[in-house]
Amino acid sequence: MLAKRLLLSTIALTACVQGAPAYLIPRIGCFDGGAGIMYSNSNFGGTFELFDCTANVCFNVASNMNDATSSLRIYDGTTCYFYMDTGCTGNRLGVVYGDYPTISTEFNDAISSYYCF
Numbered sequence: 001m002l003a004k005r006l007l008l009s010t011i012a013l014t015a016c017v018q019g020a021p022a023y024l025i026p027r028i029g030c031f032d033g034g035a036g037i038m039y040s041n042s043n044f045g046g047t048f049e050l051f052d053c054t055a056n057v058c059f060n061v062a063s064n065m066n067d068a069t070s071s072l073r074i075y076d077g078t079t080c081y082f083y084m085d086t087g088c089t090g091n092r093l094g095v096v097y098g099d100y101p102t103i104s105t106e107f108n109d110a111i112s113s114y115y116c117f
Contacts, residue, residue, distance in 0.1 A: 034051075034052065034075060035051050035052060035074065036051060036053075036072060036073050036074040036075050036078065036097075037049070037050055037073040038051055038065045038069045038072060038111070039070060039072070039073075042071050043071060043101045043102070044073065044099075044101060049061075049062050049065045053078060053080075053116040053117075055116070055117045057115060060086045061111055061112055061114065067109055067110055067111070069082075069108075069109065070109060071100055073098075074096065074097045074099075074116075075097060077097060079094070079095070079096050079097070079117055080094070080116040081095075082114045083112060083113045084107070084110050084112060086112045087113060088114070090112075091106065091107075093106075093107045093111075
């Protein structure tokens with residue numbers, strides 16, 4: 001019975017989170033699978049993409065956000081490096097958890113890959 005209640009609670013929470021605006025999604029940290037949110041415009045505007053986190057694994061940015069990111073929200077307890085080139089190569093921008101309504105001019109609309117821990 002307890003397992004059934006936990007499953008139903010998880011399904012209900014998932015449904016709420018999936019329909020919630022990005023700024024209301026709970027911060028979960030890298031160890032739980034999510035690293036943060038990338039936004040196409042400054043001040044957390046435009047389209048957005050949740051991005052994954054497996055500690056110390058490089059990810060290429062989703063095609064709709066490649067060279068199109070202008071603000072970042074990094075979940076609590078997470079540190080990320082963002083790179084200008086795919087495969088976590090090229091110039092690197094390091095950020096710790098927090099909200100970044102703008103990112104440096106050098107990296108604005110220039111991020112292609114990242115890894116977090």
